Amino acid sequence: MNGISNRVMALSESATLVMSQKSAELKAKGVDVINLSVGEPDFATPNHIKEAAKEAIDNNFTFYTPASGTLDLRKAICTKLERENGLTYTPDQIVCSNGAKQSICNAILALVNKGDEVIEPAPYWVSYPEMVKMAEGVPVIVNAGIEQDFKMTAQQLEAAITEKTKAVIICSPSNPTGSVYSQTELKELADVLAKHKHVYAISDEIYEHISYVGKHESIAQFEE
Ligand SMILES: Cc1ncc(COP(=O)(O)O)c(C=O)c1O
Known part of the structure; x- marks a missing residue:
């Protein structure tokens, strides 16, 4: 008997994690490997972060928090968004999670x-289509090749939108290509979305601070 749900059986394994596992196995055998799979820093967690985590445990900061995160944390996130991104949010618009993967998955499931x-x-x-499939949605893949710097154009977005479109996922700076959408390119995408109010933008900006092309730009600045 196979007790695993159809939902889970329909998912493909993360190619990134397969590659990462392979790299760990080869390293264990003494092979000199450069692992370019998972987006993990090659330095240890900074001491002040380790100390703060230990201090929190010592101070018994170990009980349930509000589901959306503590008010202090949500206020700190609002301060960051205002200071670094010029975006104004209130704590009730912020939901914390255990990382970007969970946040994106929650947004898709919601x-x-x-x-x-x-x-x-x-x-x-690799995880985006699997998350959409898990929600019983249909991933619609728009090819953005090297000739367009791996970025979807406004025309391509417009052509891909149908009555059934619920969201578009934008990842800038991008994993896996490193491409970064400029403010103008994001504005062009936002202008298309403004014409199709039934389509949400899910913006994955996890690599905001690993960018070498100047100031980070978010599509959230074109909210309306
Ligand atoms: C584009 C992108 N989004 C999200 C994630 C997952 O982030 P987290 O580890 O915070 O769940 C990754 C990790 O590889 C990623 O590359």
Whole structure:
């Protein structure tokens, strides 16, 4: 008897984690490997972060918090968004999670009904289509090749939108390509979305601070 749900059986294994595992196995055998798979820093967690975590445990900061995160944390996130990104949010608009993967998955599960389409420019981070499939949605892949610097154009977005489109996932700076959308390019995408109010933008900006092309730009600045 196979007790595992169809939902889980339909998912593909993360190619990134397969590669990472392979690299760990080869390293264990003494092979000199440069692991370019998982997006993990090659330095240890800074001491002040380690100390703060230990101090929190020592101070018994170990009980349930509000589901959306403590008010102090949500206020600190609002301060960061205002200071670094010029974006104004209030703590009640912030939901904390255990990382970007959970945040994106939560957003998809909260938005996508069976049969809803989610537009994903390719190359994409491997988990996006799997999350959409888990929500019984349909990933709609838009090819953005090297000739367009791996970025989806406004025309491509417009052409991919249907009545069933629920969201588009934008990842800038991008995993896996490193491409970064400029403010102008994001504005062009936002202008298309403004014409299609039923389509949400899910913006994965996890690599905001690993960018070498100047100031980080978020599509959230074009909210309306
Ligand atoms: C584009 C992108 N989004 C999200 C994640 C997952 O982030 P987290 O480890 O915070 O869950 C990764 C990790 O590889 C990623 O590359």
